[in-house]
Amino acid sequence: MQITITNPLWLLLVLVFLAMLLVLLLVVTKPILRYVVGKQVSNVVERLTSDKYTQNLLELLPAGKRISALNILEIGLRAQSGQVITRPMGPPRHFAGYENLMFVPPQMTRLSLPQSTQVDMQVTLGPKASKPLVIGIPIMISAMAYGIALSEEAKRALARASKSLQTATCSGEGPFLPEERQEAGKYVLQISRWAWGARNHGQISSADMLEVQMGQGADTGAAKVEAAEFKGRAQVLAGLAPGQPAISFPAPPGIQNSGDWPNFMKDLRQKANGIPIALKLMATGRVEEDLAAAVDLGFDAVVIDGAQGGSHASTAIKQDDFGLPSLNALVRTERFLRSRGVRDRISLIVTGGYFTPGECLKALALGADAVYLATVPLFSLTHGQLGKVIPWEPPTTLVFYDSPDKTKLDINRSATSVVNTITSMVLEMEEGMRALGKASLKELSPDDLVALDSFTSEVTGVKRVY
Numbered sequence: 001m002q003i004t005i006t007n008p009l010w011l012l013l014v015l016v017f018l019a020m021l022l023v024l025l026l027v028v029t030k031p032i033l034r035y036v037v038g039k040q041v042s043n044v045v046e047r048l049t050s051d052k053y054t055q056n057l058l059e060l061l062p063a064g065k066r067i068s069a070l071n072i073l074e075i076g077l078r079a080q081s082g083q084v085i086t087r088p089m090g091p092p093r094h095f096a097g098y099e100n101l102m103f104v105p106p107q108m109t110r111l112s113l114p115q116s117t118q119v120d121m122q123v124t125l126g127p128k129a130s131k132p133l134v135i136g137i138p139i140m141i142s143a144m145a146y147g148i149a150l151s152e153e154a155k156r157a158l159a160r161a162s163k164s165l166q167t168a169t170c171s172g173e174g175p176f177l178p179e180e181r182q183e184a185g186k187y188v189l190q191i192s193r194w195a196w197g198a199r200n201h202g203q204i205s206s207a208d209m210l211e212v213q214m215g216q217g218a219d220t221g222a223a224k225v226e227a228a229e230f231k232g233r234a235q236v237l238a239g240l241a242p243g244q245p246a247i248s249f250p251a252p253p254g255i256q257n258s259g260d261w262p263n264f265m266k267d268l269r270q271k272a273n274g275i276p277i278a279l280k281l282m283a284t285g286r287v288e289e290d291l292a293a294a295v296d297l298g299f300d301a302v303v304i305d306g307a308q309g310g311s312h313a314s315t316a317i318k319q320d321d322f323g324l325p326s327l328n329a330l331v332r333t334e335r336f337l338r339s340r341g342v343r344d345r346i347s348l349i350v351t352g353g354y355f356t357p358g359e360c361l362k363a364l365a366l367g368a369d370a371v372y373l374a375t376v377p378l379f380s381l382t383h384g385q386l387g388k389v390i391p392w393e394p395p396t397t398l399v400f401y402d403s404p405d406k407t408k409l410d411i412n413r414s415a416t417s418v419v420n421t422i423t424s425m426v427l428e429m430e431e432g433m434r435a436l437g438k439a440s441l442k443e444l445s446p447d448d449l450v451a452l453d454s455f456t457s458e459v460t461g462v463k464r465v466y
Helices: 008-048 057-066 069-081 152-165 179-185 200-207 233-236 258-274 288-296 316-321 326-339 356-364 375-380 411-436 454-460
Strands: 102-104 123-125 133-135 139-141 169-171 187-189 209-213 277-282 302-303 348-350 368-374 447-453
Touching: 069 152, 102 152, 102 356, 102 454, 123 348, 133 187, 133 447, 139 411, 152 179, 152 187, 152 375, 179 368, 200 258, 209 258, 233 368, 258 277, 258 288, 277 288, 288 302, 302 326, 326 348, 356 411, 368 375, 375 411, 447 454
Parallel strands: 139 169, 139 368, 169 187, 187 209, 209 277, 277 302, 302 348, 348 368
Antiparallel strands: 102 447, 123 133
8 A cells, every 4th residue: 555645744744753763763772882882892992902913903003114005915916816917007106206396487577477368388299290290288198008908988088088179199009999090189199019019001191190119107028918808899900819818029010129220210201101200218217328219210209208107007017116207207308309409300298197287387397398198187087977886896997998897988078077187287387387477388498497405406407496
């Protein structure tokens, strides 16, 4: 039998009765609950303060002083599998960086610019190439591979966002995804270190810049992706058979030793048909040696990835113990290119651990032409959609290729979130420019900065605050 209450007065009386019943229940049970909870807490505290160390749960406290929760987690993963472990989101290390650099706007000798002043944020990459890449803002969406890392939905959303932002998106090292190219405006195609990495004529002709990938912030050398993580359309587009793992090479196809580079570049230059060719490197203590080879080979741009740069499923040792911090990498690269007299010919793109508008603007002041962002747009993709997976799964299951939840990602909503995030960052950078009294990125220089400590001053050449 169904009872329907239509009289508002009766409904109010019922609600009041239920409320009184709830209060009465709490009053009756509260002493019981207090006793039970108090007894259990007392027992726990007594055990924690009386059990000997070897049987005490809190033995983890002194251990935690020596090793981190991350160390404990990864020890467990190694003990479980006996295999190489890979992290999905890049290195956890923090290096000294841009936080000890501050902008120094003059206030009496040079006034700031009015809020209505239009700031020229346009960037030309590969200026000496026949068809240089021109983007509307100095922020680009970095290489994140389809299949090896991201889903088709995530790559399409990033490409769609890049077109709205009038900037470029990079294919990453994964198989060529036609839908990504269709969604993007300006498109950077990586010539990567995998069997499919040479790319065919149609793929190369669709690009606005090529990027020869030799390494990145958290990875260089050979790597392997198991077939189970790569199965499906990505495996088909990669030209792999079902069950066949993807194994990378030390260099792009066609490079067996260092003597192969001249012919490789000659052939690639013909295929490029005038668009710029960039070289992407993991910054290391040999960065000048690598850059010298890049200059001699005629690259139009270099992409320098600092040690903070992530790489999906790269090993802990490469993330923790290889590379140079991004700030050092930028300064050493810029100084070398200037010393060789090619700074006006070779564009400098930096990446690896850039998260804020201030960090990006400081990098530009120190000589970068553009900044690649990966983590920022990656996290932006899932904004407003986390409820689809948490608390049972991490947010990244919405964007990774090997996740069953990837189809839950709303491409339009994700693209809008990425656009909003990067638009906000650029607007803040423009505000910073106006505060400095400058209306163009070309006016920025290290003189607009001051260092808060001797180390940062020595690294960058920026004057100290004291």
